[in-house]
Amino acid sequence: MRVYEFTTPMDSPLNAAQVRERLRREFKDPSLELNLKRSIDFRHSPQYRYRCELFSEGVDFQPYSLPEYKDVHSAPEVLVVGAGPAGMFAALHLLMAGLKPVILERGKDVHNRKRDLALISREGILDEDSNYCFGEGGAGTFSDGKLYTRSSKRGDNREVLHQFVRFGASEDILIESHPHLGSDRLPGIVENIRKCILEHGGEYHFNSRICSMRRKGEKVELACKDGARYEARAVILACGHSGKDVYEILQSVGGVLQAKGFALGVRVEHPQSLINEAQYRGEWREGFPAAEYSFVQQVEGRGVFSFCMCPGGVLVPSSTESRSIVLNGMSNSARSSIWANSGVVVQIEPEDVAGDSPLRLLDFQMQVERDMWAQVQSGFTAPAQRMVDFCKGRISSALPRTSYAPGIKSVALHEALPGAVSRRLRKAFPQVKIKGYYTNEALLLGVESRTSSPVRIPRNPQTLEYEYFPGVYPCGEGAGYAGGIVSSAVDGIRAAESIAESLKNN
Numbered sequence: 001m002r003v004y005e006f007t008t009p010m011d012s013p014l015n016a017a018q019v020r021e022r023l024r025r026e027f028k029d030p031s032l033e034l035n036l037k038r039s040i041d042f043r044h045s046p047q048y049r050y051r052c053e054l055f056s057e058g059v060d061f062q063p064y065s066l067p068e069y070k071d072v073h074s075a076p077e078v079l080v081v082g083a084g085p086a087g088m089f090a091a092l093h094l095l096m097a098g099l100k101p102v103i104l105e106r107g108k109d110v111h112n113r114k115r116d117l118a119l120i121s122r123e124g125i126l127d128e129d130s131n132y133c134f135g136e137g138g139a140g141t142f143s144d145g146k147l148y149t150r151s152s153k154r155g156d157n158r159e160v161l162h163q164f165v166r167f168g169a170s171e172d173i174l175i176e177s178h179p180h181l182g183s184d185r186l187p188g189i190v191e192n193i194r195k196c197i198l199e200h201g202g203e204y205h206f207n208s209r210i211c212s213m214r215r216k217g218e219k220v221e222l223a224c225k226d227g228a229r230y231e232a233r234a235v236i237l238a239c240g241h242s243g244k245d246v247y248e249i250l251q252s253v254g255g256v257l258q259a260k261g262f263a264l265g266v267r268v269e270h271p272q273s274l275i276n277e278a279q280y281r282g283e284w285r286e287g288f289p290a291a292e293y294s295f296v297q298q299v300e301g302r303g304v305f306s307f308c309m310c311p312g313g314v315l316v317p318s319s320t321e322s323r324s325i326v327l328n329g330m331s332n333s334a335r336s337s338i339w340a341n342s343g344v345v346v347q348i349e350p351e352d353v354a355g356d357s358p359l360r361l362l363d364f365q366m367q368v369e370r371d372m373w374a375q376v377q378s379g380f381t382a383p384a385q386r387m388v389d390f391c392k393g394r395i396s397s398a399l400p401r402t403s404y405a406p407g408i409k410s411v412a413l414h415e416a417l418p419g420a421v422s423r424r425l426r427k428a429f430p431q432v433k434i435k436g437y438y439t440n441e442a443l444l445l446g447v448e449s450r451t452s453s454p455v456r457i458p459r460n461p462q463t464l465e466y467e468y469f470p471g472v473y474p475c476g477e478g479a480g481y482a483g484g485i486v487s488s489a490v491d492g493i494r495a496a497e498s499i500a501e502s503l504k505n506n
Helices: 016-027 085-097 110-123 158-166 186-199 244-252 272-279 360-376 387-392 419-431 485-505
Strands: 002-009 032-041 047-055 077-081 100-104 203-205 210-216 219-224 229-232 235-237 262-271 296-299 302-310 314-317 327-330 339-348 382-386 408-410 443-448 472-474
Touching: 002 016, 016 032, 016 047, 077 085, 077 219, 077 229, 085 100, 085 158, 085 186, 085 235, 085 485, 100 229, 110 186, 110 314, 158 485, 186 203, 210 244, 235 485, 244 360, 262 272, 262 302, 262 327, 262 360, 262 419, 272 339, 296 419, 302 327, 302 419, 314 339, 327 339, 327 443, 339 419, 339 443, 360 382, 360 443, 382 387, 387 419, 387 443, 472 485
Parallel strands: 077 100, 077 235, 100 203, 235 472, 382 408
Antiparallel strands: 002 047, 032 047, 210 219, 219 229, 262 339, 262 443, 296 302, 302 339, 314 327, 382 443
16 A cells, blocks of 8 residues: 655646546556545645545455345344434435334424424424424534534444445535535435435335334334334434433333533634634635634643534534523535634543432533523523623623624623533633634634533443333434544444344344
8 A cells, every 4th residue: 555645736636537547647556545535734824735545556446336225125223313424324225234114203294394494493483393403404403513423432333434424415525624514415315315215115104203212022112292102123312312212212221321521612703814814824715715723622621622613604403402601613515604603511530410310411411401591591592701801700781793693692601601501611712822812803603512412321331222222223323422423423323333233143
């Protein structure tokens, strides 16, 4: 294997097909590249950098290709709870394995879900089953569609990326170091995935929020809020990081849960021009990608870090219950907004919250979200404060423009947030090593609290089966084993693989 690297100017990027053509011309042989990646190199004058791992002629290497889907109209059924990334990609893998996925989604299809999102911002009306967290596609559908993960231990992500390309994503996601789809393109891709699953014999049931679970002979029976009942020998639980009712169902049948660390803080919004100026060192020009940033610090023994950065994005209300405030960020594919936003959050560990209940961190999370609403007591208006004012402990007399459509209110966020969170954030912001980052042009909005699930559903590390209820396979963010679209999808695929192996042997 050889590694070949080259660069191109920022105004002349090459797409995947163009890079392959360049490799053919350069080496004059049928070598194939593996793990081709394109990134932006900011070390000197900004440029695109390409890294290609090449196999010499004669080496037995086959490019990755997806298996075909099977017709499963008459195949054994597997219930899939949740139509987010873990559920969707588990269902697609079940098709490949010759099993019939029956998807139960508490929310609406992605088209009708958009209408409910509009009602939140325009009229302050929240559907607790159809919002920015719940509904077809899951929370990631309206959060930029980032397709990268920091972990290399979760599994092979090629199936996930190639599936996205098959259903409408640009082939460039296969080579980008930080690929993203955009919240304008993801709904169409999600619809295409649903059509494929239905065409091959799978089922979708929307507005199907499960409310109970029980054994029925060799099968697991799920009852839904609408009165419908479904049963199968295997159930994939892909409920997402906000599916608190699923934890209550598991406890009701004698299941054990574990408290899990998560992170909580604020969304930070800067003018995108300020971030571009800093990251491109003054060399940004029209047509260049909107600049990203990330940072990690240790403050008083806890991590403080940026999370879910949305360049050229907007802020959105992500509450799943009334009288609570939760924020998230999203970007369309062009990332063309005049704002940049990111979560900046503080790690919360189980020992930081008193008590011994496995749900104590979940209760803490929800209480902070309700406390944010108590600061404004008006729809989904968000409490806000300028960054320097926050760090110096003074209320902002006036607030800058924001992308957050429901509106903002000047609040003493430094007092409203939990003391340890506020204290660590106030120490961290002045230390961020991004030129101009610490400024009163930056706006802090509360609260960013849905970074990951504060609960873990323990499972057998080999089979991925829930140890307290045979036939149930928890996966993805809601189970506490993933964080983001790709890692959730990979975990869903692993659950589907394990079920296919189990049913084959039994």
